Amino acid sequence: xxxxxxxxxxxHLWPENTRFAFSKTxxxxxxxxxxxVHQTRDGKLVVHHDALIDRMTDGKGAIxxxxxxxxxxxxxxxxxxxxxxxxxxxxxxxxxxxxxLRLEIKTGLDGKPxxxxxxxxxxxLMSTGMLARTMVTSFALPRLQAFVAALDxxxxxxxxxxxxxxLCSPQTxxxxxxxxxxxxxxxxxxxxxxxxxxALDAAVMDFFRANDVxxxxxxxxxxxxxxxxxxxGVASFTTDRPDLAIAAKRG
Numbered sequence: 570x571x572x573x574x575x576x577x578x579x580x581h582l583w584p585e586n587t588r589f590a591f592s593k594t595x596x597x598x599x600x601x602x603x604x605x606v607h608q609t610r611d612g613k614l615v616v617h618h619d620a621l622i623d624r625m626t627d628g629k630g631a632i633x634x635x636x637x638x639x640x641x642x643x644x645x646x647x648x649x650x651x652x653x654x655x656x657x658x659x660x661x662x663x664x665x666x667x668x669x670l671r672l673e674i675k676t677g678l679d680g681k682p683x684x685x686x687x688x689x690x691x692x693x694l695m696s697t698g699m700l701a702r703t704m705v706t707s708f709a710l711p712r713l714q715a716f717v718a719a720l721d722x723x724x725x726x727x728x729x730x731x732x733x734x735x736l737c738s739p740q741t742x743x744x745x746x747x748x749x750x751x752x753x754x755x756x757x758x759x760x761x762x763x764x765x766x767x768a769l770d771a772a773v774m775d776f777f778r779a780n781d782v783x784x785x786x787x788x789x790x791x792x793x794x795x796x797x798x799x800x801x802g803v804a805s806f807t808t809d810r811p812d813l814a815i816a817a818k819r820g
Contacts (some may be wrong), residue, residue, distance in 0.1 A: 571601035572805035581809035608683035613637035704732035
């Protein structure tokens, strides 16, 4: 079964990664919600796509340089007065719903990891009972490995997640090729990949299946792209237009 994932809470429908967008998504017939996690200077986990707040809020600066109190002074543009939500607030919205989580681990503006963030995410997911309802993703394999290490420290394993997915960028494909990517996955122990929708076809699907790698999609934002994801039988796909994906699924 191919699962529909509302990307950033439906970024082409509502202000991305906001409580409003998440509340709207929670009422949709989708399977998961995708969102991004950064860490403030004082260790608070917050949900925002960019390392900077410049694009989406009335403020400026890097999340890593701001305390949560400083971050909370800034309003998300077009949100009706909302601030950037915390991971806890996001979980509070979806915990009572049937919609699971697809959480992307982000890095700082310089591409460096946030110190201790993977462990904090594990604790948050455990304490809220959401670990088994979460797919964890990243464009950086070392972040997924750090997340697995944080699980190991608590006598847990990646098998307790819904998924552990390497997000594969077009740049990575150009640099390594599909065979190089499979080799990197084997070294890391990760067995799931998400490929941009416009790079997926039957041959790519067959290649990864032959190498025992589960395939997900991302950026399937149109009706045709969503229909293609269903035809190919990807495990899941993200979309900024979950309404179009729902309609495509219904035929």
